[in-house]
Structures are given as C-alpha cells and as structure tokens.
Ligand SMILES: [Fe+2]
C-alpha cells in the first residue's frame with residue numbers, strides 16, 4: 001500500500017468516525033479513533049478518576065469525626081462510593097491507555113509528578129463538619145451538573161460509567177443536604193459554622209466549572225470535548241445551571257451568598273456574579289493550592305508505604 | 319425456653335449490659351481503625367472493599383448500642399461518643415493504633431498489622447456471634463443472626479489477604495510474622511468476658527471463654543497448617559483487660575477524635 005493510499009484511508013476513517021458520532025453512535029474501546037479523540041478522553045477520564053480518589057481525602061478527614069452513628073455510616077458509604085467511582089473510571093482510562101502500554105501505575109506517577117491534575121475543588125481544606133456537608137451538597141451537586149452534561153458522551157464506556165456514577169451522586173447530594181439542613185435548623189453555633197463554610201467554598205464552587213473561555217487561563221479542553229460530542233454545554237452554561245438550581249435553595253436556608261453583586265439579569269436571562277480570582281485558579285490547578293501538596297504527599301507516602309504489598313501481590317500471582 | 323428475667327433481676331441485667339458494651343465498643347473501635355485507612359489502602363479495589371467492611375462493622379456497633387438504649391441506658395449516640403476510656407469494654411486489640419502517625423497528618427500505617435488484626439479479630443467475632451445466635455437474651459440473638467450474614471464475607475476477605483501475603487515474598491512473610499507476634503500480644507482479652515463472665519455463661523447469654531477459644535483455634539488450624547505455621551498462643555493473663563475497663567492511651571485519643579464534633583454540643587441535633 002502506498003503512503004498516499006494509507007493517508008486516504010486514515011482520512012476516510014476519520015470521516016466515518018465523525019459520521020458515527022454525528023449519528024449518535026457510541027464509540028467502543030477497541031474501535032478506531034483519531035489520536036486527538038483518544039488523547040482528549042484519556043486526559044478527561046484519568047483526571048476525573050484520579051479526582052474521585054483525591055476527593056476522598058478531604059472527606060475522609062471527617063469520617064471518624066462525624067457527629068452521630070447515623071452520620072458516621074452515611075459519610076462512610078459516601079466516601080466508599082467515591083473510591084468506587086475512581087476505580088470504575090481508572091479502568092476506562094486504562095483501556096484507552098493500552099496502545100501506549102501504560103496502566104494505573106503510570107497514572108499514579110503522573111499524579112505525583114504533576115502531569116496529571118486533580119480537580120481544583122479537592123485542593124481546598126475541609127476545616128469543619130459543615131465542610132463535609134457542603135462538599136456533599138454543593139460540590140457533589142456541581143459534579144452532578146457536569147457529569148449529566150456528559151451522560152451521552154460519544155465514548156460508550158465513559159457514558160455507561162457516568163450513568164452508574166450519576167445515580168450514586170444523587171444519594172451523595174441528599175446525604176450532604178441532610179447534614180446541611182440539620183445545621184441550618186440547628187443552634188446559632190451550627191448556623192454560623194455552616195455560613196462560614198459556604199463563605200469558604202463559594203469561590204471554589206465557581207471555579208469548579210472552569211473558566212468561561214481559554215482566554216482566561218490560556219488553555220481549555222472544552223472546545224475539543226464539544227467537537228467530539230463528549231460533552232454538550234460550555235463551562236459557563238454549566239455554571240449558570242448551577243446558579244439556577246442552587247441559589248434559591250441556599251437562600252431558602254437563610255444563608256447569605258458571599259457575593260453582593262450576585263443577581264439575575266431578567267433581560268439577558270443570566271446570573272451576574274463576581275468572577276473568582278482566576279490567577280488563584282491557575283495556582284491551584286498547578287498543585288499550588290492550599291492543600292495540594294499535603295494531599296499529594298499523603299497519597300505519595302501511602303503509595304510508597306504499601307510498595308511491599310504490591311510486590312507481594314505480583315509475586316503471588318506469578 | 320423461658321424468657322430471661324432482666325426486669326426484676328439486676329444481676330442478669332448487669333451481665334447483659336456488660337456483654338452488649340463489649341460487643342458495641344469492640345466494633346465501634348474496630349470500625350474506627352478501619353476508617354482511618356480510608357484512601358490509604360494498598361490499592362483502590364481494596365479501599366472499596368475494606369471501607370465496606372468498616373461500614374458494616376459500624377452498623378453492627380450501632381445495633382449493639384441500640385440494644386443498650388432499649389434497655390433504658392442513654393441514647394445510642396451518647397453511649398458511643400461520650401463514655402470515657404475508663405468506662406469502655408472493648409478489647410485492647412481494637413484500640414491499638416494502626417501504626418505510626420495520626421490519620422490527619424501523614425500516617426505510616428502497617429498493612430501487615432491491619433491484615434492480621436482484622437483476620438484474627440473477625441475470626442473471633444464470628445465464633446462469638448455464632449454462639450450469640452443461641453443467646454438466652456432474644457434481642458441479642460436476633461441481632462447476631464443479622465451480623466453473622468455479613469461476617470462471612472469479612473472473614474473470607476481477611477483470610478484471603480492473610481494467606482496471600484504469607485505465600486509471597488520473603489519481605490512480606492517477615493512483616494506478617496512480626497504482625498502476628500504483635501497482634502497476639504494484645505489478644506489476651508479478646509475472648510475474655512470480664513468480671514460478669516460467669517454470670518453471662520450461667521444465664522445462657524453466651525458460651526464460656528475456653529469453649530470459644532478452642533473453636534477459634536480449630537477454625538484457624540487448617541489455614542495455619544496450609545501455611546506451615548503453628549497456631550500462636552493466646553496470652554493467659556493479659557497485662558490489661560479491656561473488658562474490665564483497663565486500656566491504653568491509644569483509646570483516649572481515639573475517643574477524642576470520634577467524639578470531636580458530637581461534643582461541640584451534645585444537646586444539638588447533627
Ligand atoms: Fe463521585
């Protein structure tokens with residue numbers, strides 16, 4: 001086969017691929033896919049997977065401290081689910097990594113070296129029990145919005161994983177909401193704890209959806225993922241849906257949103273809000289957030305500390 | 319069988335209460351030690367599996383505390399969170415910390431210790447729960463039936479780890495041997511029924527300690543034999559007996575973590 005013929009074939013394959021995506025067909029792990037698509041998926045799914053796992057760390061801090069037997073059971077179940085999501089997603093990422101002969105161990109190394117990022121929201125401290133509630137209610141609430149946006153992703157294995165994950169996320173949001181409600185209806189001290197927690201998390205929640213366009217931070221993967229029908233809405237559209245869903249609920253609990261400029265513009269039909277500090281965002285996603293290094297270090301130390309177990313397991317299976 | 323009289327017989331009631339505290343406090347602490355491992359297990363699948371076990375065990379503790387609440391003691395949450403170390407009945411084994419370091423910092427926990435402790439503890443718990451299925455105190459017998467179903471998987475899980483690690487590298491074997499030694503040092507009060515033990519046996523709450531110990535040994539025997547190990551000896555008279563409120567400092571710090579938020583306001587609803 002001549003070089004020209006092969007190129008034509010590649011071109012044809014790409015056309016067929018685009019046609020399949022346009023027709024709403026699902027792409028499977030062993031199907032042909034353009035390099036750009038594979039790379040975008042690997043980046044997205046490995047980051048999603050590792051974020052679920054890193055996300056267990058701030059909540060884990062509150063597992064033993066949860067203030068009743070019922071809350072202890074609830075938060076244990078929740079954190080366990082998150083680890084389960086991580087496991088499910090890393091498997092999907094590993095299948096995509098096969099042509100590069102890479103696996104989960106390589107993803108861990110990429111995490112430690114800073115090449116693989118974890119979600120900005122998990123670089124933040126969880127200082128009080130109210131934070132455990134706010135994470136469950138609003139962080140998981142935000143995650144439901146971004147993940148629902150990808151439920152119909154053109155990549156079948158990711159789409160199916162998201163269906164399972166989203167079903168569980170609904171429970172997480174209820175779990176968080178229940179913690180929040182108890183605090184909001186509780187003593188003055190509890191109410192104050194909750195308000196302070198919201199103040200602390202608000203900016204991180206705005207950042208959760210990422211910058212509106214790549215001009216803000218110099219890079220954004222949203223264009224590629226939209227092009228390949230991995231997602232549908234833009235970052236800003238998702239942030240707006242979050243506002244629409246949660247602002248009324250937050251206010252109905254008697255809480256104050258720490259943004260005096262926040263309002264709904266009836267004419268443009270959009271929420272006007274104070275932009276988060278996007279330079280801080282850039283700091284956070286390059287692992288220079290308040291808890292970035294501490295959490296990475298915890299994961300790194302435990303990885304090294306358990307090296308003998310991994311060795312033992314591979315010796316036992318050989 | 320006639321119903322056990324605990325309403326007008328205070329000695330009977332004291333025996334029931336003591337046994338329930340032993341069971342509840344054991345699982346409360348065992349689950350806590352497990353949950354400190356969250357996110358730090360050797361691999362993600364294990365994290366999911368062992369956190370499920372910790373969660374089940376917290377559920378068991380909750381059921382035992384609930385039985386105490388129903389006996390007219392304080393509410394289950396207060397019993398779990400507020401009792402100081404000197405009122406606790408758990409065994410020393412479950413209060414021992416997982417290894418060096420506090421879980422909120424950068425702990426260096428020992429997976430070999432976790433596997434051995436969890437396996438030996440679960441095997442012991444299963445023997446007790448089997449006996450409790452025939453307890454003369456019916457509410458406890460009913461709970462034992464529920465607990466027993468989940469224990470089957472817990473035991474299988476830890477047994478698999480135990481055999482796997484003892485069947486692998488030299489390094490792993492040495493770590494496991496050291497862990498077995500360490501765990502056995504604290505095993506003296508696991509089967510102890512404490513000062514009310516005789517009464518418990520007399521009124522048919524549970525079988526006597528030496529019968530339970532014998533069963534535990536018989537259960538572990540085939541596993542140990544297949545690994546060319548001899549069953550370790552249980553210390554005859556432990557330095558401290560948790561069943562009689564004797565504890566280590568590890569328990570104090572565990573309780574203060576477990577109750578940190580609850581103690582902010584014990585009257586508040588959380
Ligand atoms: Fe999740």
Ligand SMILES: [Fe+2]
Nearest residue numbers: 082140169172
């Ligand atoms: Fe979640």
